[in-house]
Amino acid sequence: MQLLTATCVVVACCVHSAVCADPFADFVEVMTLTAEYAGRYYDSVRSYFAETCDDRWIHDDLIGLSDHLNKKLYGQHLAQEGVMYFIARHLQSAEPDKALVLSFHGRTGTGKHYVSNIIAQHLYRKGLRSQFVHLISAAREFPHEERVPYYKDRLRAWIEFNIARCPRSIFIFAEMNKMPPGLIDTIAPYLDSYYTVGGVNYRKAIYIFLSTTAGDEITQYAFQHWWNGYPRKDISPTDVINIIFRTATSTKNELWNSEMVYRPMITAYIPFLPLEKSHVRRCIEDRMVARGYLVTDDTVESVMKEILFWPEREQVFSVIGCKISF
Incomplete structure (x- = not known):
């Protein structure tokens, strides 16, 4: 003793x-x-x-994020600029006014998942494997429209549990276009500019919605821009974002009649443009290098020949973007 x-x-x-x-x-x-x-x-x-909710494991590597997007995101100047601006503004504020909500829109294979992965990689030491990075598939988790009341309770509990564990969590909702209308409003109270909800600060979280809603309309606009002979870089965010908003509010989709759109709670709509042959070719080269394949003009062209381009006559944009399997 x-x-x-x-x-x-x-x-x-x-x-x-x-x-x-x-x-x-x-x-x-x-x-x-x-x-x-x-x-x-x-x-x-x-x-x-062990991973904890502090600066040892959550490092906010904005320089690395910017460099990665600049070097490895092809043909998406609007997405690159928008993502960097809003992510940096949110993270550089010690007390953000509200949670950051980014809604990614574009056709399949244009880079929505890819950019989400890059964001997670540069904000969390363990990237997508972090226990504070939450990926949910709307198609898999919410398949039945008649079960929306049950899904609402489940989604609400899931958000509250994970934010209580770490206010600096990130939530990635994939296939938002397959989410039953009205369900996403369940999380609206956690996105507003309240200081706390139930004693928990929800304003440091990041939400990313991945959707193909307005993807066809964005593609049509990009084609018309190309047809008129204007450089791709001249496409302004305002024009494309207006297309997304009109589509989201005029057709039955995940944001149809949603208070998140009309209040508004979505920080920014991020458009992903259709990819041209030069962008797809660079994607193929990156994928081959990552898998240890020998990159030659012949091997790249052999993969390119398997990809459909649209329109059929002009062959401008990849139908599947960079979603390539080989």
């Missing part, structure tokens, strides 16, 4: 200098300070080995 007391005094002395001045201080105080020190030590060790 004497040895334990002496040990506790030494440890407590490290925590609080007053104990050193009076080594025979009240034993309860000594034990309290010892427990405090032990708690700090445990948290420090735990954070070193």
Whole structure:
């Protein structure tokens, strides 16, 4: 018992200098300070080995994110600029006004999943494997429209549980175009500019919606732009975002009649343009390098021949974007 007391005094002395001045201080105080020190030590060790919701594991690598998008995202100047602007603005604020909500729109294979992966990779040390990065497929998780009331309870509980664990979580909703209308409004209270909901701060979270809604309309606009002889880089975000908004509010889709659109709660609509042959060719080269294949003009062209381009006569845009299997 004497040895334990002496040990506790030494440890407590490290925590609080007053104990050193009076080594025979009240034993309860000594034990309290010892427990405090032990708690700090445990948290420090735990954070070193196990992922925790702090700066050791969530690193906000904006420079790396910008460099990655600049070098490996092809043909998507609107998405690149929009993502960097809104991600940086959100992360650089110690107390954001509201949660960041980005809605990605474009046809299959244009890079929506790809950009989401890059974002996770540069914000979390473990990337998509982080326990604070949550990917949910609307088609798989919410297949039945008649079960929306049940899905609402489940989605609400899921959001609250994960934000309570880590306010700096990111939620990626894939195949949003297959989500039953009205369901997404369940998370609306967590996206508004409230300071807290139920004592929990929801404003540091990031939500990314991936959808093909307005994808055809964006493609038609890009084709008309090309047909008129204008450079792709001249496509402005305002024109394409207006197309997304008109489509989202005039057709039955995941955002149809949603309060998230009309209040509004979505921070930004991010358009993904259809990909031209030069963009697809670079995608193929990257994929071959990643898989250890020898990259030659002949091998790249052999893959290109298997891809359908639209329109049939002009052959401008890839029908499947960069969604290539080989």
